[in-house]
Amino acid sequence: MFSMTTTSPQGRTELLRPDGSPVRVLVVDDEMSITELLSMALRYEGWQIRSAGDGTGAIQTAREFRPDAVVLDMMLPDMDGLTVLGRLRRELPDVPVLFLTAKDAVEDRIAGLTAGGDDYVTKPFSLEEVVARLRGLIRRSGAADRRSESVLVVGDLTLDEDSHEVSRGGDNIHLTATEFELLRFLMRNPRRVLSKAQILDRVWSYDFGGQANVVELYISYLRRKIDAGREPMIHTRRGAGYLIKPAVS
Amino acid sequence: MFSMTTTSPQGRTELLRPDGSPVRVLVVDDEMSITELLSMALRYEGWQIRSAGDGTGAIQTAREFRPDAVVLDMMLPDMDGLTVLGRLRRELPDVPVLFLTAKDAVEDRIAGLTAGGDDYVTKPFSLEEVVARLRGLIRRSGAADRRSESVLVVGDLTLDEDSHEVSRGGDNIHLTATEFELLRFLMRNPRRVLSKAQILDRVWSYDFGGQANVVELYISYLRRKIDAGREPMIHTRRGAGYLIKPAVS
């Protein structure tokens, strides 16, 4: 169903529907700030976004918008998340759903949610995480071709989003969760300068309140693991940010 | 009759009908939550699902949907399970049936029913179990070739879904039921990180309300039996989940 990709002039790979129209995503959350945040981030992916603040709105919008994926907060004012899910499924039996849940409420009511191939993230989340999960869901819900779609490649550096494996020039590299997300963000935007603020906004969760120099720190970690003793791929643009590009060029 | 398979983008092997169209399964249960759960899980297998909440609905749907297999709860509001079965058989003489029964009501009648090549699982079931049984039924109802289809292989580790035999490098390994299901799930998704929630949702029964760390515990058991003193195949991705892959790579 989503058998085509295209590469934008900036070098980013976008998911597209077979007819070339953009992917459609419905975002459902009662907190305005969250829907706004998500809408902006997902629009930046080139997707078409519609949002709703409660269950009834979600069903209505789903009916006419016919999204390719839904982001659904489990905690809605008017009805239980599972109820919304049931009605959604009656409208759109095959649409994949990404659930948003509070950190603590996890254990109990998540039961069964990932069983059908759906997925969830806990609040507070990072935008990279949401985007990655959504891409995964959309990719898997689509037609059965497209194999390599889950592997990012920049020069001799590869990152597999399914197995979470990273290697450079054949050597396997072990990354921590945060390092992995940072590298994924860089590799999804090769040859493009990303500011520290951008990186912080995408890779760290939205409620992160720490020092801005974590980014420098993690860039340093990445360099140690990826560039160590090799032609460097991660470059600093003083006063602007960082970028990754193939070593040779 | 189901002589073809294809490999999905996730690397999973899917059953297909000879003409390449998806397998069709009819799910019959009066509890909405059960039909929902099963529908989600079976759709994720790439199958086409229709569901019914009672006997009459089941017969009707079967008549026009012509499923390749039926999941049938023995306890329906309007008619006895055996009656439904009889009428089903009049419509579709050769369709295999997977019975759902309560834990206690088993022995007496089910024994006779499964003689015809059908099968059953008791509630509460795990999705892996239902999917595995269903795959077995569908496979056996089709062309009699592809026996090897029931053996999963990852590196020097093999698991036979029919005989429940597991061996690594020639050494036979005894697993308990839960260990077996966990390993099967891992091996059906090689090289892919599976979260603890995913594992819990698929391998444990849907009413499991316990601690999420049973997964850790059983991973630990599996390692003791499978990786003991060998190159490890089961890997932890801290903060993400677990995955299995051949030792060599």
Added chain:
DNA sequence: TGCGTTTCTCAGGCTATTCACAGGTTGCCG
């Protein structure tokens, strides 16, 4: 019924990871 097996809870231990802090280094400007 009784006995071995299996499942699961609980809790302690341990390591990897995250992050703050602070001092060192680099590049850019006049």
Added chain:
DNA sequence: CGGCAACCTGTGAATAGCCTGAGAAACGCA
């Protein structure tokens, strides 16, 4: 060449996430 801002990175503390031993409870089978 000095000074400043931007950046880099060593150190270490707090913690999250995972592992596993011990034993209770449930189960299966004779």
